[in-house]
Amino acid sequence: MTEEENTRIVREIYAAYRERNHTAIVNSFSDVFELHMPGSPDEIPWARTCRTRQEVAQMLDDLSGATEMSPLHVHNFIAKGDQVVALGSSSMRVKNTGHEFTEHWAMVWTLREGKVTAMRTYYDTRKTAEALAG
Numbered sequence: 001m002t003e004e005e006n007t008r009i010v011r012e013i014y015a016a017y018r019e020r021n022h023t024a025i026v027n028s029f030s031d032v033f034e035l036h037m038p039g040s041p042d043e044i045p046w047a048r049t050c051r052t053r054q055e056v057a058q059m060l061d062d063l064s065g066a067t068e069m070s071p072l073h074v075h076n077f078i079a080k081g082d083q084v085v086a087l088g089s090s091s092m093r094v095k096n097t098g099h100e101f102t103e104h105w106a107m108v109w110t111l112r113e114g115k116v117t118a119m120r121t122y123y124d125t126r127k128t129a130e131a132l133a134g
Contacts, residue, residue: 001082001111001112001113001114003079003080003081003084004079005114006079006082006083006084006109006111007077007079007084009028009084009111009114009116010077010084010086010109010111011074011077012024012028013025013028013109013116014072014074014086016028017072018071018072020064022057022060022061025056025060026053026056026057026060027053028115028116029053029056029115029116029117030112030113030115030116030117032051032117033051033115033116033117033118033119034049034050034051034117034118034119035049035050035051035055035056035059035116035118035119035120036048036049036050036119036120036121037049037050037059037121038121038122038123038125039125039128039129040125040129043125043128043129043132043133044125044128044129044132045062045063045065045066045132046059046060046062046063046066047125065095066094066095066096066132067092067093067094067095068092068093068095069090069091069092069093070090070091070092071090072088072089072090073088073089073090074086074087074088075087075088075089076088082110082111082112083108083109083110083111084108084109084111085106085107085108085109086106086107086109087105087106088104088105088106088107089102089103089104089105090102090103090105091103092131094131094132094134096134097131097132097133097134099131099132099134101127101128101131103123103124103127103128104123104124105121105122105123106121106122106123107119107120107121107122108120108122
């Protein structure tokens, strides 16, 4: 697939996230993949490595269960070969503390034959853990 096609697929995943369409997100992954959300699961409920669609669905449920998030703002897409990097930010409110914060992040997507084979997120895990702790 071309860099433009890969970028379109990643844009569609973000659109599905904005619409809370977890099924579309989960279905964008290939049969064999790895999704990594950094941090300690003891501090950040959605921090984990997912290798099944069911694990991705659970991670999305854990994220939405702990926070209310404004729409993700993707500021830039950078595509090279089979990878697309999305740079953006999101504002969140922690449900159990009411604490609000903004997070800047980078997500690196790897695609093959129109499906996601890897996704790795980079963000300030300390800031997120502190916000979740109150």
